[in-house]
Amino acid sequence: MKVYHASNTIIKRPDTLHSRVALDFGQGFYVTVLREQAIKYGERFKLRKQQAFLNVYELSDGWQAKNIKKFTAYDAEWLDFITANRRQRSVVSYDCVEGGIANDRIFRTIDLFLSQDISRDEALKRLRFEEPNHQICFLKQALIDAFLSFIDAEEI
Structure with missing residues (x-):
């Protein structure tokens, strides 16, 4: 299956080390099927x-x-996982996490929750109406090396 990663550079050999910390699913290499x-x-x-x-890869x-770990909705488990990662708190260790991305609109809700301007229940009510999009985060380099192959890159 083809997956995509946007960057300011062509990435022929993706790795988990060059990612920022405190991202949705942790420090890793993020791709999407979208x-x-x-x-x-x-x-x-x-x-x-x-x-x-736009870096294009084949995910075998x-x-x-x-x-x-696969999240299928913006639910309490997803919210807890996202906020723990963004606060750099310990979470269950996975090789890879798949699920919805905290895009701009969703991040506003997460930001309000993290700053304690809204309650957990209010955040979950707001998230319930959002349509999940998609991201896959490879947290372990061995998984990238075994299953992800660079195909091409095109300038956006």
Whole structure:
């Protein structure tokens, strides 16, 4: 299956080390099956007067047989996992995490919750109406090395 990663550089050999900490699913390499979502994310680099590239990879079969956590909704478990990662608190260790991304609109709810401006219940009520999008975060380099192959990159 094809997956996409937007960046200000071409990444032929993805790794988990160059990611920022305190991201949704932790420090890792993020991809999505949604091409348009990756392109939209890549536009952020262009707004900062940087080059933007859509890196395309082949994700081979078998990766989901590993220690994977999959979130299918913006629910209490997802909220707890996201907020723990953003606060850099300890979470259950996985090789890879798949689920919805905290995009701009969703991040506003997360931000209000993290700053204690809204309660957990209020955050969950707001998230209930959001349609999950998609991201896969590879947290272990061995998983990237075994299942992710660079195909091409195109300038956005």
